[in-house]
Amino acid sequence: MATLTASDDTSEGHAFLTGDPVISPDISTEKRFVYAPFLIENGVKAIANVLIIGGQHRRPFGILKVDSRSPRRFTENDTAFLRSYANLIAATVERMRISVVTLVFGGQAVFSVARERQRMWSSRPGKWLILSSIVDLSIVSGLALSGVLMTALPAVVLGGLGAAAVVFALVLDAVKVAVFQRLAIA
Known part of the structure; x- marks a missing residue:
């Protein structure tokens, strides 16, 4: 290459x-x-x-x-074949830019759930954890919105990914509490 x-x-x-x-x-x-x-x-x-x-x-x-x-x-068939591969590459790149944001938002959700045995809101996280989470989410959101290091994401897509991460955290938290109660861990 x-x-x-x-x-x-x-x-x-x-x-x-x-x-x-x-x-x-x-x-x-x-x-x-x-x-x-x-x-x-x-x-x-x-x-x-x-x-x-x-x-x-x-x-x-x-x-x-x-x-x-x-x-x-x-031939025309050769270029049609190459165009189909180019379209697959384009689709992969499009998905990758959403994947980066999804990984960061999802990672924050998992961390929020995993740090506490009870409900994730049972205790307040420390100020450094809150600050680092805000910085992490702000940097990735800024990069995604501005198109730096990735193709820009529309604000509505970024908001949707954030909302999905919150729903994911709430569902994961409910599953965690139920499993912990069933296994008598909590």
Whole structure:
């Protein structure tokens, strides 16, 4: 895997500008684009690029690029296949950004439940625990809303994930208390 600059005179840049697949069956005779030296040094003769879409009103995530060491005509079926993989990558990236927030919110919920044998509200947590939880949730929420280190999440989605974490904590707490009573732990 390599990182390329997608300038206007590259096949990657053209794919970003047009949104269409870019195919070069033989880069040695290709006049439209300039190719990175490492491609030529590694014997690449043909390329196919498809855009990895970014979701609703979002920039593309990148390019899925397939190289061949022999001249090759990529077909419509080849580009359709590559587009389907690019769409899977895009869907995975979309889910990952929600997963980060879900993990942090869910982790806070589990910690709130696990710190107390009785109901989670039976005792007040210490000031450092409260402060660290507020800082943790604030940092992750700020990153998610602003799109830093991840694609931005809408505030309504972030609020929904927060509400789901609260419901999760309440259900988990009820299950914990019932199990502890059944096993005579509490």
